[in-house]
Amino acid sequence: MNRYKLLTPGPLTTTDAVKKQMLEDRCTWDDEYKSITQQIRKELVRIAGTTEDKYTAVLMQGSGSFVVESVLTSVVADEDMLLIIANGAYGERMAQMAKIIGLQHEVYNVPYNEYPTLQHVEELLKDQNFTHIAIVHCETTTGILNPIAEIGNIAKKYNATFIVDAMSSFGGVEMNIEELQIDYLISSANKCIQGVPGFGFVIANKEKLLDTKGTARSVSLDLYDQWRVIDVDGKWRFTSPTHVVAAFAEALKELAEEGGVKARTARYAANNAYIRQRLAKVNMHAYIDEAKQSPIISTFLFPNAEFNFQDFYENMKKTGFVLYPGKLTDVDTFRIGNIGDVSIEDLSVLCDAIDQYMGVNV
Numbered sequence: 031m032n033r034y035k036l037l038t039p040g041p042l043t044t045t046d047a048v049k050k051q052m053l054e055d056r057c058t059w060d061d062e063y064k065s066i067t068q069q070i071r072k073e074l075v076r077i078a079g080t081t082e083d084k085y086t087a088v089l090m091q092g093s094g095s096f097v098v099e100s101v102l103t104s105v106v107a108d109e110d111m112l113l114i115i116a117n118g119a120y121g122e123r124m125a126q127m128a129k130i131i132g133l134q135h136e137v138y139n140v141p142y143n144e145y146p147t148l149q150h151v152e153e154l155l156k157d158q159n160f161t162h163i164a165i166v167h168c169e170t171t172t173g174i175l176n177p178i179a180e181i182g183n184i185a186k187k188y189n190a191t192f193i194v195d196a197m198s199s200f201g202g203v204e205m206n207i208e209e210l211q212i213d214y215l216i217s218s219a220n221k222c223i224q225g226v227p228g229f230g231f232v233i234a235n236k237e238k239l240l241d242t243k244g245t246a247r248s249v250s251l252d253l254y255d256q257w258r259v260i261d262v263d264g265k266w267r268f269t270s271p272t273h274v275v276a277a278f279a280e281a282l283k284e285l286a287e288e289g290g291v292k293a294r295t296a297r298y299a300a301n302n303a304y305i306r307q308r309l310a311k312v313n314m315h316a317y318i319d320e321a322k323q324s325p326i327i328s329t330f331l332f333p334n335a336e337f338n339f340q341d342f343y344e345n346m347k348k349t350g351f352v353l354y355p356g357k358l359t360d361v362d363t364f365r366i367g368n369i370g371d372v373s374i375e376d377l378s379v380l381c382d383a384i385d386q387y388m389g390v391n392v
C-alpha cells in the first residue's frame with residue numbers, strides 16, 4: 031500500500047494492518063469503542079514499566095506539541111518555578127510555551143551537540159527554588175539522546191517534579207518511568223508506537239496529578255479534567271479521533287507481537303547503526319557523537335560544498351524513500367529517521383541508491 035517509506039521521525043511508515051483499522055467508523059460513546067481507549071491506557075502504563083496504582087495514562091487530542099502544552103499549562107502553578115533544559119528546537123518550543131502561558135521559568139540553553147552539564151543543573155537547583163524540571167529525551171532536532179536518568183536524580187534530590195518530552199523515544203528506547211523518576215512523560219501516537227497522527231498521551235504520576243486540579247489556563251488542554259473524564263469509562267472529553275485511536279490499538283498489538291519495546295529498540299538500534307556505517311563510507315558523517323546518538327534519527331553533515339539537498343531528496347524519493355531536511359542554522363545538514371515499519375533490507379536499498387548518487391560503484 032505504501033508508495034514510499036518515510037524515513038522521518040513521524041508521521042512515519044505504518045503497516046497496512048494499522049491503516050486498515052481506519053476503514054471502520056466508530057461511535058465515541060459506544061462501549062466497544064470506550065473499551066479500546068481503556069485498553070490503550072492500560073497498555074501504555076504497562077510498557078512504561080509501571081502499574082496503574084502509581085501512574086495513569088491520559089490521552090489528549092492534537093499533535094505532540096498540544097500535549098506538551100497541556101502538561102505545562104496544567105501542572106505548573108502560578109507560584110511554581112520551572113527549569114527548562116534545551117539543546118534543540120523542541121526544548122526551545124517548551125520555553126516558548128512557558129513564556130506564552132506566563133509561567134515563572136528559566137531556560138538553560140545548551141549547544142545542540144552537547145549534553146547539559148549536570149553540575150550546572152545542580153547549581154541552578156541549589157540557587158533557586160525550582161519546583162519543576164522539563165527536558166526532551168530524544169531531541170529530534172539532532173537525534174541526541176539526553177541523560178534523563180541523571181537529571182531525574184537531581185530533580186528527586188531537590189524535590190522537583192520531573193517532566194520529560196519522550197515524544198520520539200517512548201516505545202523505541204527501553205525506559206522505566208519509575209526508575210527514571212519521571213512524573214510526567216509525554217509522547218504521541220505517530221512516533222515509536224507506529225500509529226498515525228491525531229493524539230498524544232501523558233503517563234502521569236497519579237499522586238502529583240491529583241494535586242493539579244484547577245491549575246490549567248486552558249479548557250481544551252486541561253490535563254486534570256481530561257483525566258477525570260476519560261478515567262470514568264474511557265469516553266473522551268470532547269470528540270476523540272476515533273480512527274486514529276483504533277489504528278493506535280492495532281499498533282500497540284503489533285509492538286507486543288514484535289517482542290515489546292526491547293525488541294523494537296534492538297531493531298531501531300540496528301537500523302540506525304547500519305545507516306551511519308553505510309553513509310560514513312560516502313563521506314556523510316553524523317553530527318552527533320556515537321555515544322550521545324539516539325537509535326531514532328540521525329543528523330548528517332553535507333558531504334561537500336556542492337551537495338544539493340533538494341536534488342538528493344528528489345532522487346531518493348524516486349527510489350522510494352522520503353528523507354528529512356536538517357534543522358540547524360549554523361551547519362548544513364539533513365536527517366534520516368529509522369523508526370516505523372522499516373527494516374535493514376529497506377535501508378540497504380536506500381544506501382545502495384546513496385552510493386550510486388555519490389558516484390560510488392556498487
Ligand SMILES: *Cc1c(COP(=O)(O)O)cnc(C)c1O
Nearest residue numbers: 093094095120166168170197198
Ligand atoms: C515530534 C515531536 C514533538 C511534537 O511535535 P508535533 O509536530 O507537535 O507532533 C515534540 N517533541 C519532540 C521531541 C518530537 O520529536
